[in-house]
Amino acid sequence: MRKIKILDCTLRDGGYVNNWGFGEESILKIINKLNKANIDMIECGFIKNKSYEIGSTVFDSVERVNEIFSNSIKDFKLLAMINYGQYDINDIPKYNDNFLIKGIRVAFHKEEVKEALGYCRQIKEKGYKVFVQPMSTISYNDIEILSMIKEVNDINPYAIYIVDSFGVMKKNDLLRLFYLIDNNLNKDISLGYHSHNNIQLAFSNAQQLCDIHTERNIIIDSSVFGMGRGAGNLNTELFVEHYNNNFEKKYEIYPLLEIIDQELNKIYAENYWGYSLPHYLSANNNCHPNFATYLANKNTLTINSINQILSRIPENKKSNFDKQYVEKLYQEYQKNDIDDEKTKDILINEFADKNILILAPGKSLKEYNKNIKEYINDNSIIININFKSEKYPVDYIFFSNERRYLDYIENSNKDNEKIIISSNLKKEVNVKNEYIINYNSLLNDNEIIYDNATLMFINFLIRCDYKNVYIAGFDGYVLNEKDSYIDPNMAHGTQAKDLIIRNEEISKKIKELDKKIRIKFITPTNYQKNLGDKDEK
Numbered sequence: 001m002r003k004i005k006i007l008d009c010t011l012r013d014g015g016y017v018n019n020w021g022f023g024e025e026s027i028l029k030i031i032n033k034l035n036k037a038n039i040d041m042i043e044c045g046f047i048k049n050k051s052y053e054i055g056s057t058v059f060d061s062v063e064r065v066n067e068i069f070s071n072s073i074k075d076f077k078l079l080a081m082i083n084y085g086q087y088d089i090n091d092i093p094k095y096n097d098n099f100l101i102k103g104i105r106v107a108f109h110k111e112e113v114k115e116a117l118g119y120c121r122q123i124k125e126k127g128y129k130v131f132v133q134p135m136s137t138i139s140y141n142d143i144e145i146l147s148m149i150k151e152v153n154d155i156n157p158y159a160i161y162i163v164d165s166f167g168v169m170k171k172n173d174l175l176r177l178f179y180l181i182d183n184n185l186n187k188d189i190s191l192g193y194h195s196h197n198n199i200q201l202a203f204s205n206a207q208q209l210c211d212i213h214t215e216r217n218i219i220i221d222s223s224v225f226g227m228g229r230g231a232g233n234l235n236t237e238l239f240v241e242h243y244n245n246n247f248e249k250k251y252e253i254y255p256l257l258e259i260i261d262q263e264l265n266k267i268y269a270e271n272y273w274g275y276s277l278p279h280y281l282s283a284n285n286n287c288h289p290n291f292a293t294y295l296a297n298k299n300t301l302t303i304n305s306i307n308q309i310l311s312r313i314p315e316n317k318k319s320n321f322d323k324q325y326v327e328k329l330y331q332e333y334q335k336n337d338i339d340d341e342k343t344k345d346i347l348i349n350e351f352a353d354k355n356i357l358i359l360a361p362g363k364s365l366k367e368y369n370k371n372i373k374e375y376i377n378d379n380s381i382i383i384n385i386n387f388k389s390e391k392y393p394v395d396y397i398f399f400s401n402e403r404r405y406l407d408y409i410e411n412s413n414k415d416n417e418k419i420i421i422s423s424n425l426k427k428e429v430n431v432k433n434e435y436i437i438n439y440n441s442l443l444n445d446n447e448i449i450y451d452n453a454t455l456m457f458i459n460f461l462i463r464c465d466y467k468n469v470y471i472a473g474f475d476g477y478v479l480n481e482k483d484s485y486i487d488p489n490m491a492h493g494t495q496a497k498d499l500i501i502r503n504e505e506i507s508k509k510i511k512e513l514d515k516k517i518r519i520k521f522i523t524p525t526n527y528q529k530n531l532g533d534k535d536e537k
Helices: 024-036 062-069 110-125 142-155 171-182 202-211 236-246 254-270 277-284 289-296 303-311 323-334 341-351 369-374 402-411 453-463 496-513
Strands: 004-008 041-047 077-083 101-108 129-134 159-163 190-194 218-222 355-359 380-385 396-399 418-422 434-437 468-472 518-521
Touching: 004 236, 024 041, 024 062, 024 254, 041 062, 041 101, 062 077, 062 101, 077 129, 101 110, 110 129, 110 142, 129 142, 142 171, 159 171, 159 218, 171 190, 171 202, 190 202, 202 218, 202 236, 218 236, 236 254, 277 289, 277 303, 289 303, 289 323, 303 323, 341 434, 355 453, 380 453, 396 402, 396 453, 453 468, 453 496
Parallel strands: 004 041, 004 218, 041 077, 077 101, 101 129, 129 159, 159 190, 190 218, 355 380, 355 468, 380 396, 396 418, 418 434, 468 518
Antiparallel strands: none
């Protein structure tokens, strides 16, 4: 009679959320509560060839795991994962009954299948239960699956998995792979399912797999609270309840809820995981979710543009996140070199002998209304950055952000206003009073802030040989991002740690630009401390 087992991977897959820094006490609490819940198998983390850090679930050896958990586990199946190529087979000792780790899961990419299966064979020869984990299993065609199964049968591991690395599988995808593998796999090898929840099908797919009439033992991977990178994983507590209600009352749910309440809620508050548009797009394009997340965090692109960039990633690049590669794709997508000399001359003429006041969308525009108006007179040119101010007169609006530009086009009486746009913006409508300037000439030489709109316009002024500029509303980010903007709806949901880094990099750049153009802040800012005393300006 077939058995269904639950394998919890909170401490391993969940570690992508917090860089595996759970802390010693929390790790032991999670392990013990999973044990109390009667979860069949616990994946305690990764084993890698790297120095061990106390409180991490990335371990440097099998012996290290045994040392850490020796007093907390009794008669329990503890597992660890090795990404193929990240741990020397010679460093894995022969198994003995005193080891807490009973099994090792080996994850590998499609192009590594031959070598990885050889690695799995060696681990089994050392006495461990071996779990074969072909990442993004849906990317294999039938012939490739059958070829892999032939060698897996020869190895005869404990289990082989259907791994939905990018959360793209629908019911028919899962059933196709299941029956193909089930009909060709040795009957005593378990078949596992590891899901991600990009399109919210992890739970329904797991239920579907359990309802199949088969004598084969099934393993369902899950994590408490669905903790995992991006959209997260199947929730252990939800699947436990489903199993108890539909098969047998085998598991205890309250220890799992205590893990959420006592250990994971605080991590979730600082490092969100769950369904999002970028994760949907990554699944739709069958690529690593970090590609979509990286592009979304730019906060400059529409969903359509993100999708277009993802669609340009070739098949052989989709499985492994490559930051430099996607940055290159982003820059190529944005790039639209134009000759803007005539436009530049027109704007120089219109700005001639005027005091240029840049209004960025910081909260200080509301709080320092009186101060700002003191600087506005008939000799002022007021330029808004990526928004339209309702509190002050507007001479020009500069847009470099596609999302903000399209929102303005859809919701403003654009024929009555002059706008300046950078050439990366995809023209969808004709605007009466519009000036286009060369995007590439405005960029900064810093990846983190290279297309910051306010800095871009300062660069344009430097190109035009202006010597002075006044700035208001360029406040710098605060930890609650919504408090950074005059309109809280302009916040993007950027993580606090990234906001701090942006503040630091913008401060450095402002200091550098101040040597080329005299910058006078007329509202408080986090950046002024790097400029020295500006009172004389």
